[in-house]
Structures are given as C-alpha cells and as structure tokens.
Amino acid sequence: MLSLPFSAVSAPIIGRQRLQRHLPAEALQQASIHSLKQEQRLSLAIGLPLQNQEELKNLLKDISDPNSPNYQHYLTPSQFTERFGPTENAGWRYWPKMQAIGDVLG
Numbered sequence: 001m002l003s004l005p006f007s008a009v010s011a012p013i014i015g016r017q018r019l020q021r022h023l024p025a026e027a028l029q030q031a032s033i034h035s036l037k038q039e040q041r042l043s044l045a046i047g048l049p050l051q052n053q054e055e056l057k058n059l060l061k062d063i064s065d066p067n068s069p070n071y072q073h074y075l076t077p078s079q080f081t082e083r084f085g086p087t088e089n090a091g092w093r094y095w096p097k098m099q100a101i102g103d104v105l106g
Helices: 053-064 077-086 088-105
Strands: none
Touching: 053 077
C-alpha cells in the first residue's frame, strides 16, 4: 500500500488495475537499467495539482511588479498551502491511480 500525505490512507485496494498510456513517449524509448529485487522498497513522492492556479499566477505577477502594492509581499508556507495547496478531496480523486501504481510495483 502507498503512503499518502493525507489522513485516511488505509482504504482497501479493490481489484487489480493496469496502467495504460501513463508514461511519456520519451520514457517508453529508454532502456530499462534493471529491475528491483522483490525485497527492495521503492519510495515515491506524488505531487498533486495546486488549486486556484489563476489566482496564483496573478499573485506571482503582483509580487514581482514594483508598481504593485503586493510587491515583495511573500506568503509564508502555511499561507501558501492554505490558498493554493491541494485539498484532501483532490488526493482521493487520484487514489485509484495511486492504487494502480502500487499494484504494478508491488
């Protein structure tokens, strides 16, 4: 089972899924270096899309514009996460794909 950064991560895996067309074309052209041994563990970090991307784009423009009242007014990490970080619901939206990755790898 994969570890995820949101709270309820122990949902059971339902059935086996095969990923299709999940790799960029460039990756398909690369030769495999080697396979992991059964006892080796592979850790993955999966990034979820940010929310309010248009607002983020405008904020970045404002904090870079010397004529803006928000010029060089940066957000703290917690402010950024609150405004633009993925929601817990976003994590659940990607859960089936993460389960499938776990099935393929594990």
